[in-house]
Amino acid sequence: MTTPKKKTKASLGTTNPLVPPIYQSSVYTIPDLDALDAIMNDGEPGYIYARDAHPNARRLAQMLAKESASAWGVVTGSGMAAISAIVLATVSQGQRILAGNRLYGRTVQLFSQELPRFGVNTDYVDANDLDAVEKALKKSPRLLFVETVSNPLLRVVDVKALADLAHNHGALLVVDNTFATPVLTKPTKLGADFVMESLTKMIAGHSDVTLGFVGGMDDDMLPAVNAASSIWGLASNPFDCWLAERGLATMDLRTRAACANAGTLADWLAEQSGVAGVWYPGREDHPDHALAKRVLKGGFGHMVCFELDGGRDAVNRFLHAAPGIPFSPSLGHFATTLSHPATTSHRYVSPAERKRQGITDGLIRLSVGIESLEAIQEEMAKGLE
Ligand SMILES: Cc1ncc(COP(=O)(O)O)c(C=O)c1O
Numbered sequence: 001m002t003t004p005k006k007k008t009k010a011s012l013g014t015t016n017p018l019v020p021p022i023y024q025s026s027v028y029t030i031p032d033l034d035a036l037d038a039i040m041n042d043g044e045p046g047y048i049y050a051r052d053a054h055p056n057a058r059r060l061a062q063m064l065a066k067e068s069a070s071a072w073g074v075v076t077g078s079g080m081a082a083i084s085a086i087v088l089a090t091v092s093q094g095q096r097i098l099a100g101n102r103l104y105g106r107t108v109q110l111f112s113q114e115l116p117r118f119g120v121n122t123d124y125v126d127a128n129d130l131d132a133v134e135k136a137l138k139k140s141p142r143l144l145f146v147e148t149v150s151n152p153l154l155r156v157v158d159v160k161a162l163a164d165l166a167h168n169h170g171a172l173l174v175v176d177n178t179f180a181t182p183v184l185t186k187p188t189k190l191g192a193d194f195v196m197e198s199l200t201k202m203i204a205g206h207s208d209v210t211l212g213f214v215g216g217m218d219d220d221m222l223p224a225v226n227a228a229s230s231i232w233g234l235a236s237n238p239f240d241c242w243l244a245e246r247g248l249a250t251m252d253l254r255t256r257a258a259c260a261n262a263g264t265l266a267d268w269l270a271e272q273s274g275v276a277g278v279w280y281p282g283r284e285d286h287p288d289h290a291l292a293k294r295v296l297k298g299g300f301g302h303m304v305c306f307e308l309d310g311g312r313d314a315v316n317r318f319l320h321a322a323p324g325i326p327f328s329p330s331l332g333h334f335a336t337t338l339s340h341p342a343t344t345s346h347r348y349v350s351p352a353e354r355k356r357q358g359i360t361d362g363l364i365r366l367s368v369g370i371e372s373l374e375a376i377q378e379e380m381a382k383g384l385e
Contacts, residue, residue: 020059022242026050052230056241061213063248064203068177068195069186070215072222074229075241079178079198080106081234082212083145086174086194088232089224091142093119098136098171100127100146102155102357105346107176111145127157128288130165137169144171148187148295149179152305152341152365153358154279156288156295163191178202179331183255184298188217201332202302204247205254209240254334254370259299261336261376262368266304268377272384274314276362279305303331304366312361315340322383325376331367336376339365 028047030036038044047053057075065073076082087110091097099111101124111122125136127146137144144166146157159175166173175187178198187195197203199211214225229235266280278285281292282300292300308314319327319338328337329344339345341359349359368376 020056020242020245022238023047023050023055024238025054050238051233051235052226054236054238054241056238056245057236060236060241060245060248063245064182064197064199064213065215067248067251068182068197068213068215069189070195071188071217071219072215074214074216074222074225075199075236075244076212076214076229076234077236078210079176079196079200079212080110081229082196082198082214083107083110083174083176084232085214085225085228085234086196087115087120087143088228089221090172091115091120095120095142096139097122097143097145098133098139098141099124099144100150100157101125102127102150102153103145103147104151104176104178105349107145109348127162128155128291130158130161133162134165134169137165137171140169141171143174145174145176147176147179148185149281149301149303151179151345152303152339152363154179154281154286154301154303154305156281156292158291159185159187159190159192159295163193166193167191179301179303180296181251181255183252184259184296184301188215190295193217194221199244199247200330202255202258203251203332204240204244205251205332205334206243206247207328207330207333209243209247211236211240211244255302256299257370258302258368261370261373262302262304262366263300264373265366265368265376265380266306269304269306269380272381274309274384276307276309278307302368304368306364306366307360308362308364310362312342314362315364318364318383321385322379324379325366325383331365333367333369335369335371336379337367337369339367341365 027049039046061073061075076085099122125132163173172193174194175192177187177195181202195215197213263282266278269275270278326337329339342361346359
């Protein structure tokens with residue numbers, strides 16, 4: 001071992017890493033009190049405490065803001081944290097939320113179980129029925145909350161029309177764009193005030209990250225979202241942000257490849273025996289196909305739902321016969337996975353509500369990946385047999 005003649009600080013000289021470092025530090029050192037004041041009061045560059053801000057989150061937020069055509073962005077510790085941050089930043093006790101009536105189960109739990117404890121109540125409306133939305137807006141809610149492509153049955157909403165209606169009634173439009181991703185559509189371009197994404201899904205894309213994103217258009221809202229994230233403890237961690245940035249680099253390619261597979265697979269599934277129904281916005285038999293052509297400019301998505309004849313037993317038999325399509329209750333993985341909404345994402349939704357939405361015991365939700373279509377079909381065929 002050679003001993004360096006002179007003690008040197010680790011230095012990169014004139015070089016820089018091509019890949020950004022992970023700033024895995026929960027706190028920063030500050031030269032003096034004046035420097036602290038300059039960061040905290042005057043917006044000088046610098047970091048103090050990672051729950052307030054850290055370089056990996058800030059980089060990722062800026063990239064996602066650009067990607068989603070938002071004026072600003074904040075990265076949060078999960079998709080649910082992103083929804084919570086928006087609500088906490090905008091809604092006060094006594095105000096109401098109007099929400100679409102086909103949403104991710106945990107979002108419904110937040111609105112129906114948690115927020116009433118703080119004096120915030122939510123009404124639900126069919127977001128595809130614009131007359132019903134207009135009527136419901138007469139209660140003057142603070143927020144109108146919808147999913148661009150709904151979980152699980154992939155109903156598509158008219159973001160522009162909803163934004164106009166919300167604004168005419170003094171409400172802010174919040175769009176959960178998780179199933180669509182910014183590749184398919186950018187809700188803030190269509191008039192939404194806030195967009196949120198679960199980065200856990202297609203954007204990070206490798207099932208090794210739990211993160212969320214809030215994009216907003218009004219600069220005055222940014223401090224409130226940042227404050228909600230820090231004070232309520234909704235912040236992200238550096239390593240997840242670093243992984244998500246890597247996923248983001250291939251999001252466009254992965255999403256387009258997965259959409260192509262999903263479209264062909266949906267048509268193929270519709271012809272298989274034992275399949276009672278197929279839901280895919282790119283198919284003419286989907287109730288929102290015409291709208292999807294207008295709203296989902298970048299493709300019809302990587303999610304496909306199908307119903308097996310034979311309910312829960314048939315699903316169990318499918319899972320055993322096709323282990324190459326893992327039952328893994330999330331979405332957006334680079335390889336195909338499946339979920340069972342009735343027992344996972346919508347487990348805590350009442351049976352009557354599941355029935356209303358068409359979430360039956362035989363319904364399987366596929367998150368189609370980018371492996372070869374033949375490989376997916378081969379494994380699916382084993383399950384369907
Ligand atoms: C449509 C939708 N929104 C939000 C979320 C919540 O995201 P996260 O799991 O990152 O909290 C999910 C999770 O499945 C989802 O499907």
